[in-house]
Each structure stands twice: as structure tokens, then as C-alpha cells.
Amino acid sequence: MAVLKIHSDIVDEETRQMNLFWTGVDGTSFDSVDAFIESIPEDDNNIELRLNCRGGNCMEGWTIYDKLRSTGKEITAIIEGKCASMASILLLAAPKERRYAYQNATLLIHNPYIPPYTLADAYDAEDLRRMAEDLEVETTKIVNLYVDRTGSEEDVLRALMAEDKFVDMDKAKELGFISEVKSPISAKEKQPKKWNHSKINNMNQEKKVTVAQAFQMLGVALGVVKAPIVSLDLSTADGSTLTVEREDGEPQVGDTASPDGEHLMPDGSTIVVEGGVIAEIRDPEEENNNDELDAANARITELEAELTSLRAQAKSQDELVILNKVKTMGGLEGLKKIASSYVPDARGFQGNQGGQGGNSDPVSLIDKKLAEKRDARKKKFNR
Numbered sequence: 001m002a003v004l005k006i007h008s009d010i011v012d013e014e015t016r017q018m019n020l021f022w023t024g025v026d027g028t029s030f031d032s033v034d035a036f037i038e039s040i041p042e043d044d045n046n047i048e049l050r051l052n053c054r055g056g057n058c059m060e061g062w063t064i065y066d067k068l069r070s071t072g073k074e075i076t077a078i079i080e081g082k083c084a085s086m087a088s089i090l091l092l093a094a095p096k097e098r099r100y101a102y103q104n105a106t107l108l109i110h111n112p113y114i115p116p117y118t119l120a121d122a123y124d125a126e127d128l129r130r131m132a133e134d135l136e137v138e139t140t141k142i143v144n145l146y147v148d149r150t151g152s153e154e155d156v157l158r159a160l161m162a163e164d165k166f167v168d169m170d171k172a173k174e175l176g177f178i179s180e181v182k183s184p185i186s187a188k189e190k191q192p193k194k195w196n197h198s199k200i201n202n203m204n205q206e207k208k209v210t211v212a213q214a215f216q217m218l219g220v221a222l223g224v225v226k227a228p229i230v231s232l233d234l235s236t237a238d239g240s241t242l243t244v245e246r247e248d249g250e251p252q253v254g255d256t257a258s259p260d261g262e263h264l265m266p267d268g269s270t271i272v273v274e275g276g277v278i279a280e281i282r283d284p285e286e287e288n289n290n291d292e293l294d295a296a297n298a299r300i301t302e303l304e305a306e307l308t309s310l311r312a313q314a315k316s317q318d319e320l321v322i323l324n325k326v327k328t329m330g331g332l333e334g335l336k337k338i339a340s341s342y343v344p345d346a347r348g349f350q351g352n353q354g355g356q357g358g359n360s361d362p363v364s365l366i367d368k369k370l371a372e373k374r375d376a377r378k379k380k381f382n383r
Contacts, residue, residue: 001046004036010056010064010086028053030063037071041266049077049094055085058112058138068093076100079178082166084108089142091177092149099178107172109146109157110164112138150176237264242271244278253278 011019011027019025040047047068055061068075068090077094079101088109091099101107112135123131139161146157152175160167160175169181234242234251242263245256251271255278263271268284 001048002036002040002044003048003050004033005050006053006087006090007050009054010061010090012057012060015057027056028064030060030067033064034067037067039267040073045073047071047073047075049075049090051077051079051083051087051091052081053084053087053090054082055087055108058086061086061089065089065093074098078102078182079105079107079169079172082106082108084166085110088177089145092145096149096151096176097179100180100182101169101172101178102182102184103169105169105172106166107169107177108164108166109142109161111135111161112142152176235266237266242273251278251281253281 006028008025008027011029013029013031016027016029016032019027037047049068075094076098077091077100079091083091083101083105085108088107114131114135143154143157143161146152147154150157156175167175169178172178173181232244232251234244236242240263242265243258244251251257256276257271257273257278258276260273260276263273265271270280270282271278272280272282
């Protein structure tokens with residue numbers, strides 16, 4: 001079960017950061033709650049909301065309420081101390097049967113207002129009318145949610161909001177804000193617990209702040225003195241521990257950390273520690289992108305090999321034209337049918353060759369025809 005403690009004022013992120021810088025006092029913003037929800041493992045379907053808050057910024061409170069409801073997780077809410085103003089809206093993020101409170105807790109609901117320190121020096125009548133209209137709209141919005149999530153009558157709720165006073169948990173249960181008042185577990189013990197008074201005194205002594213420590217704290221708040229480095233023990237996805245040394249905030253590249261290696265965190269990110277220092281922090285998206293890039297590069301290599309093979313087997317344009325013509329003529333069998341088997345006769349010469357005597361070579365067909373014509377003429381003239 002993921003435990004979300006709302007133990008500070010509800011403020012926007014900018015105000016939260018300014019308060020941390022100047023006073024060291026933290027706040028509850030939408031960004032901080034959103035980061036908490038994102039860190040919850042997917043298989044954890046439960047959120048326990050512990051409230052000890054005096055309220056704060058209406059707009060920021062509504063966004064936190066919507067974020068909690070949109071998670072789809074089973075939400076349980078417990079009032080540990082006071083639950084005032086916008087904190088009562090966050091209380092209603094849990095269903096009525098899972099809203100609890102301790103005996104001495106208190107509840108306060110009231111009409112929304114504009115804090116005096118946010119007012120400027122001058123407003124005209126129209127400005128004041130617009131502010132009044134906005135406040136009435138906000139009041140109606142709050143009352144409608146109270147009616148829907150508690151089951152109380154609207155006029156009863158409006159009357160209590162106008163009184164602007166704390167009520168006990170019996171009244172809160174009667175109004176439907178909670179379903180059960182929890183008794184302290186220690187009250188059920190059969191034997192009273194024996195306290196070691198000397199140990200308590202030692203604990204009280206340890207809580208005392210020296211003058212030097214007070215100046216140190218003031219210097220850190222003013223940004224004059226650097227905050228002491230502390231060790232953060234982070235649980236990894238496999239249940240081991242990663243120790244990071246830094247002043248505050250999330251681990252960063254360059255922080256001292258141990259042990260070395262790649263550490264998969266519950267949010268899916270990977271922290272790489274080399275030589276006792278964080279060398280790299282990979283986001284879940286970056287991990288996926290790296291896998292996709294490796295797969296794409298492997299596919300490119302395969303395609304390049306296929307292209308090289310196809311180029312080696314490819315024919316030129318002239319070769320393709322010739323092959324196509326041969327195909328239209330019947331292939332090799334067609335070529336054999338139209339191929340000529342004629343072998344020309346060897347040429348011969350009548351009479352002597354080069355003035356040398358001897359037998360004559362075979363007579364050519366042309367010489368033979370000329371000889372026949374010469375013989376015919378002789379016979380004609382001899383008649």
C-alpha cells in the first residue's frame with residue numbers, strides 16, 4: 001500500500017519552491033502528489049491518504065482531488081489531526097466506507113475567501129463584484145461535492161460553512177464525512193506500557209538545537225550556507241538498496257552513490273553508477289528508444305546485405321531487352337529452329353598458283369559457270 005501524507009498547506013508548485021528556499025517549510029502541490037502517484041508500482045492498487053492539513057489553494061486542491069480519483073486505485077483516507085478547508089475536499093477522494101478519523105481529530109468546512117495578503121491596494125466596484133461572483137461560484141461547487149459525497153442536506157452544510165468552526169469526529173460522522181472513528185491501538189493493550197523515563201529525557205536532550213545549529217539552519221534557508229550532504233537510501237525494483245549522497249531532491253548525474261552497476265528503479269528508470277558516482281540516469285522512454293534503435297539498426301544491416309546480393313544478380317537494361325526478345329521467340333528451342341545450318345564451300349583456283357606448275361585446286365562454282373559459257377561461245381562460233 002502506498003501511503004500519501006498530506007501534512008502541509010496546499011499550495012501551487014511555485015509557492016512551494018519559494019517557501020522551501022526562504023523558510024525550509026514544505027508544502028503539498030499537484031506536482032508533488034503527481035510525482036508520488038507516478039512512483040507507485042503498477043501492481044500496488046491501494047493508496048492510504050493521511051490528513052493533518054489546514055487547507056490552502058482551492059485550484060490546487062481541486063487538481064489533486066481529480067488526480068487521486070483518476071488513478072483508479074482503491075483510496076483510503078484517515079484524518080490524523082485536523083482536516084480543514086480544501087483538505088476536506090481531498091478527504092472525499094476516498095469513498096465513504098473507507099473514510100476514517102482518530103478520536104481527537106477535527107474537521108472544518110467554510111466558505112472560500114480571498115486571503116488579505118493577496119489583495120492589492122486598489123479595487124473598483126466592478127472588480128469587487130467579479131471577485132464576489134467568483135467566490136459564490138466556488139462556494140456552490142464545494143457544496144455540491146459535499147452533498148454528493150456525504151449525503152447531507154445542502155442547507156445543513158451551508159449553515160455549518162457559514163459558522164466557520166471546527167467540529168469533532170462524532171459530528172463529522174453524523175454529516176457523512178467519515179464512516180468510522182478509530183480508537184488508538186495502544187488503548188487495547190491489556191498491560192500498560194512501561195516507559196523508560198531516562199531514555200525519554202535523553203531523547204528530549206537530543207531534540208534541543210544549539211546556537212551553532214540554529215545559525216547553520218538559518219544560513220541554509222537564506223542560501224548563504226550550503227546544506228549538509230545526507231545519504232538517501234533508495235529501494236530498487238528488485239528490492240535492493242541504492243545509496244545516494246546529495247543535499248536534497250532527486251538523484252542527479254555526478255552524485256556520489258553505491259554500489260556500482262545498473263540499478264532499475266520502481267518507476268522504470270535506470271541509474272548507472274560507475275566508480276562510486278552516478279554516470280547516467282536513463283528514463284523509461286530512453287530505454288525503450290534504445291531497444292527500438294537497436295532493432296532498427298539490425299534491420300538496416302539485413303536490408304543492406306539483401307541489396308548487395310540483389311545487385312550482384314541484377315541484369316543490365318540491354319540484357320533484359322535481349323532476354324525478353326528471346327522469350328517472345330520461344331526461348332532456346334525457338335532460336336534453334338531459326339538458326340542457319342549452311343556451311344559455305346571452300347574456294348578454289350584454276351590453273352597454276354603463283355606461276356608454279358602442278359595439279360589445279362578444286363574449281364569454284366563461279367569459275368565453273370564462266371568456263372561453261374566460254375565453251376558455249378566456242379561451239380557457237382565453230383558451227
